[in-house]
Amino acid sequence: MAGARYLKIWVGGAILLTLLVCGLAAPYLAPYDPQEQVLEHRLRPPTFAGQGPGPHWLGTDNLGRDILSRIIYGSRISLLVGATTVILAGLLGCLLGALAGYFGNLTDEIISKITEIFLAFPFLLLAIALMAFLGQGLVNLIVALMMSRWVQYCRVVRGEVLSLKERDFVVAARALGGRDLYVLVRHVVPNTLASVTVIATFAMAIVIIAEASLSFLGLGVPTHIPTWGSMLSEGRVYMYRAPWLTIFPGFAIFVTVFGINLLGDGLRDILDPKLRGRR
């Protein structure tokens, strides 16, 4: 079933790539300024070129802003928050995990206890608490999500390193006189990357949903920046009168998360040694 495996990666990758293009080329793709309010045109249903006063392919929202443009711009926030959080959390988690696993003893004790403390809180609850404490803002949002996301990396990397450091090639590297830092960076960490990549893709999907949830609750980025979560939040009052306010951003979140999960799934199929054996 190698074909299906690669299909997952292709489809997931294509969705992620589309998102990336949308985010990067937002000013060229969006037909309108996402902030531009035209109150006279509020709550217009989706219309196509030639119909009505202006083509709003996905309709307009409660303040007469073009929904398609807001979704395109919203992809920037989702992508930015998703990618930055995953990378930063990954760096922090991998570093601490590698230290804990490689040095063991007291270092391991301390780092493991810290991860346990973080694991004691449900992910979203921790993020909400941190946002309430730090206040609204893009940087704060990324920090809050990172703080609640690094633990997974740390646990997995620690486990991998624990087993890797007993392997012959690591022992050999040390026997040849390699210092700890050299052995860690050159021989141990590169071998954990497969698992880290898989965690990262799933984490990205989770972080995008978390960003939308926090924005929905009014705890995410400031109100004037369009995000999918805040679009849902503002549109829910109009669920009966103008359902397109919630359907389209909701669909955008769904497709994105679906695509990333697909990609992660495909990557795991290829990289996981246990599954690899069944090829």
Place this chain on the structure above:
Amino acid sequence: MGGKSSAINRREFLKRGALGLGALAASPLARKSWAASKDRVTILHGIGPDSLNPYAHSASPTYGIWQHIYEPLVEVDYARKEFYGVLAESWEFQGKKWVFRLKKGIRFHNGAPLTSKDVVFSINRMKNDKASLQRSNFRDVVEMQTPDDHTVIITTKTPKAVFLDRLHNRFMMSKAAADKYGDQVDQHPAGTGPYKFVSWERGGNLVMTRNDDYWGPKAEIKEVVYRKVGEDAARVAGLLAGQGDVINNVPVDEIPRLGSHPRVRVEKVAGLRMYFLAMNVTLKPFDNKFVRQAVNYCIDPQAIIKYIYDGNGYMVDGPVPSHVIGHNPNLKRYPNDPKKARELLAKAGFSNGVEVKLYFSPDRYPKAREICQVIADQLLKGGIKTELVSQEFVIFWGKDGVNGGKLPFYYVGRPFIDTDTLYDQYFQSGVTRRIGYSNPEFDRLMKEQQATGDQKKRVAILQETGRILMEDVPFVPLYNLAEVYGAARNIVWKARPDEKILTSEMKIKS
């Protein structure tokens, strides 16, 4: 097994057990599904009490909640724009003195009779309780005397013609209860009102039951449940599902849907609350008059009323709406002129525009988030870049927010029937920290009108004070809105313009 000696066999045990469990489960279920019964009304409200201290707030709907349990000396007849006595039988304005005579034969829920000592105790608590948000009303009170059990003489520093307004919504509690419970008195609320306290959970239900020994006409409905439901959509859904019988702040978009529902009706009334944007003149850049005027030139309330409220609002043309005492028909609002705003900004030294933060509480006022976004857009056209900051009402309104004088620019509403109420609370020096405005000429006129017993003269001075305010504009007057409620059709009730939902004014049709 199951010998004759055992009292019940297995089958019987299961039967009885099931019955018992059923009964247990049914009681809370009944509470929910039979909400619109003859005996109970459930009110789903956007805000609820944050504590059991009846003085630790200053929000109109919350006064309405407490008014079930506690009562004031006087209340307003909105149709006639005048006061009538509730606990007070009569009153007299004698220069620096106000003499109140209390009604006789009124008893608190704890059985103690209402006396002048309770009034003095309550006012002292409003003045001195650290948590009180109502103390500014009594800042001029220098002495209170109780010549007999039913007379209170209140002396003020200077003559205070508007004192009745300060007593509006000031509730009287039992001194006997306070003597008995000390610090814990709020856990045992004892007022004179038509309903008695039963229980309260923070963020949950406030339950009250009818006071069958009430001194006045008894309420018809036996039990009231106030439940805080912050979300507009959740309140509407709750009403439609029968979980609540009355809801407040119905979004105007839901009016058609509620109106055509077989079990629910819409209740509308022109509200007393004037919405405005407050600018704290002690904080940058609002310390500059030109900036404040520029903000005024940017705002177009008509667009908000038309598009966001579907026409359910009334623009304020001048410092106060035309239906209140003290309105001056010659004072007009700043026209909508973004170009003029840019000129004024340049004059203030902000030729490249200016950045501000606008604070609002999304659950407190209807559609606040949308309105503030429209306002931000209107400000942008005049060169003012606005960042919106959304806050929980408790934080927004508290010591780190509006009442601590910490917010530079915020969206707020104040209900009033007499212009003095607004001016005193927001603009007179040293009364509250909400705006930090201070103008000696304004203060002088305010003191003068507050001391003037002749209503005509007092109104003339009030109209003059408005002129100063329109020049300094520490605020942007916006509009009054229609107060929109949803209610079960079997509830006979007329909404009040002051946002209070008083169950004693309701009946349930059988």
